[in-house]
Amino acid sequence: MRIGFDVSQTGSGKAGCGYFAAGLLTALARVDTANDYVLYPAWGDFFREPRPGACLRPQGGRFRQGPAFGRFWDQKRFFRQPPADFETRLGRPDVVHANNFFCPTGLSRARLVYTLYDLSFLVEPTWTTEGNRTGCFDGVFGAATRADCIVSISEYSLKHFLKVFPSYPRERTVVAPLASRFGLSSPQARPAALADFAPGSFWLCVGTIEPRKNHERLFAAYAAWRRETGGTMPLVLAGGKGWLMDDLARTAAELGIAEHLVFTGYVSDAELAWLYASCHAFLYPSLFEGFGLPVLEAMSLGAAVICSDATSLPEVAGDAAVLVDPLDVAGLARAMAALTDDAARAATLREKSLARAGLFAWDTTARMVLDAYARVVSLPPAWG
Numbered sequence: 001m002r003i004g005f006d007v008s009q010t011g012s013g014k015a016g017c018g019y020f021a022a023g024l025l026t027a028l029a030r031v032d033t034a035n036d037y038v039l040y041p042a043w044g045d046f047f048r049e050p051r052p053g054a055c056l057r058p059q060g061g062r063f064r065q066g067p068a069f070g071r072f073w074d075q076k077r078f079f080r081q082p083p084a085d086f087e088t089r090l091g092r093p094d095v096v097h098a099n100n101f102f103c104p105t106g107l108s109r110a111r112l113v114y115t116l117y118d119l120s121f122l123v124e125p126t127w128t129t130e131g132n133r134t135g136c137f138d139g140v141f142g143a144a145t146r147a148d149c150i151v152s153i154s155e156y157s158l159k160h161f162l163k164v165f166p167s168y169p170r171e172r173t174v175v176a177p178l179a180s181r182f183g184l185s186s187p188q189a190r191p192a193a194l195a196d197f198a199p200g201s202f203w204l205c206v207g208t209i210e211p212r213k214n215h216e217r218l219f220a221a222y223a224a225w226r227r228e229t230g231g232t233m234p235l236v237l238a239g240g241k242g243w244l245m246d247d248l249a250r251t252a253a254e255l256g257i258a259e260h261l262v263f264t265g266y267v268s269d270a271e272l273a274w275l276y277a278s279c280h281a282f283l284y285p286s287l288f289e290g291f292g293l294p295v296l297e298a299m300s301l302g303a304a305v306i307c308s309d310a311t312s313l314p315e316v317a318g319d320a321a322v323l324v325d326p327l328d329v330a331g332l333a334r335a336m337a338a339l340t341d342d343a344a345r346a347a348t349l350r351e352k353s354l355a356r357a358g359l360f361a362w363d364t365t366a367r368m369v370l371d372a373y374a375r376v377v378s379l380p381p382a383w384g
Contacts, residue, residue: 001035001377004066004093004110008043009100011054015208016117019293020153020178021099022056027366029058035373038091040066044102045076046135066091082106095373097151101135103142111376113369114143116152118290118311119160120212127212127288144168146383149376151176151369153291156312172382174372177316178293179360180300182273189270190278193262194236197278202262203235203336204279204303206272206294207286209248214285214308214326216251221285221332223255229337235283238264238275276301281339281346284308285326292316296360299353304346306335320349320356 005025009018028037041052049055057063067089069075079102083089086106090096097113098104104112119140121133128136143150144165150173152158158175162168194202203222207213215237222235235257252258267275276282282298284307292313298305305321307313314323322335339346 001094001373002038002092003035003373004038004040004090004096006043006097006099007039007041007055008047008049010056011049011051016293017100020115023178023181023362024366024369025056025058027362028370031363031366032370037063038066038093039063042067042069042075043100045079046102047100048072048075079104094377101139103139103146111148112146113149113151113372113376114147116150116157116161118157119164120288123288148172148382149372151372153178154312154315156315157290169382174368176365176368177360178291178296179362179365180297180357182276182297182300184301186273187270188274188277189268190274191264191267191271193264199278200280202233202279203281203283204275205235205283206238208240212287214287215248217326217329218283218285219251219255219257220329221336223257224329224333225336226257228333229340231340233280234260234262236262236264236275238267238272240266273301276303279303281306285324285332286313287326289313296357300357302350302354304339304349305353306339318356320352
């Protein structure tokens with residue numbers, strides 16, 4: 001087979017889509033020795049990687065780059081109005097795997113495989129921008145009517161998709177979970193902002209500051225924990241700044257906790273590994289996830305985890321975390337207090353975390369996806 005693979009979000013500014021595509025392709029390069037790959041650093045009409053050369057390209061002659069575009073408008077026109085030689089310019093693939101929400105038209109020979117992340121943009125309008133919601137909906141709707149196979153990152157996301165699009169054939173879907181890129185042997189480096197912090201002396205939350213990550217309730221629970229227990233551990237927040245920084249700053253000031261919060265901003269992989277391995281516990285009260293990779297990453301480095309019981313997170317955490325209602329501020333504060341009061345329980349959670357993380361492996365996921373490629377090529381097109 002020749003597999004066309006969207007790597008458009010695997011550059012230096014990776015987020016959820018990029019981590020899935022990068023982890024999967026890296027594993028495919030290990031486990032698949034038979035097939036050729038054409039990689040697409042430019043993909044679709046609503047995202048442009050500013051440095052295409054930073055996108056992942058495994059070594060070896062089986063991996064070559066697909067079409068490049070000098071201007072974003074040229075890329076948009078190519079995908080919005082596919083030319084007669086569209087598939088030829090894509091490298092004449094047998095399978096095209098779309099990984100950044102965009103769903104192409106114009107394929108007549110190649111089978112289309114589409115990665116499904118989540119449908120959060122349908123749940124709550126304030127969780128994203130109008131432009132992003134439109135782009136995501138167009139892509140998922142296109143997949144529901146054109147894709148030959150859906151690769152979902154969780155059972156929850158697949159069930160949600162099939163509830164919204166019940167006509168999609170269930171037998172043409174596969175659940176392919178993410179895995180952590182970290183392990184106990186991963187390089188670690190203490191972030192400069194935490195130069196004076198001892199291991200085990202801080203709470204940690206990781207993720208972009210955005211509405212569905214539920215930072216306001218996290219701040220309220222942290223304030224309640226300090227007030228009710230007399231605890232002094234700071235709360236460290238690692239990740240990029242979103243569009244709620246001013247609102248959160250006001251919330252922190254009103255709660256009287258601003259001086260006890262540490263915002264690291266973007267951190268390197270080595271710094272993130274140190275944070276996960278060194279925190280007292282990892283807190284992740286997200287309102288909605290398609291998977292919840294930070295929970296698995298924290299577990300892979302032995303962190304005790306308190307996370308939301310919503311959407312896909314119980315599927316990831318299993319019985320290895322303390323699960324809380326993300327709307328229950330008092331419940332989150334109680335969970336934090338219980339963990340600081342019981343060292344034995346925290347130690348047990350850390351052991352469970354490592355065992356749970358060991359159940360997820362990129363090579364396993366890659367073999368599942370590779371099987372899906374072979375299966376979809378053997379079947380007639382899903383939509384005639």
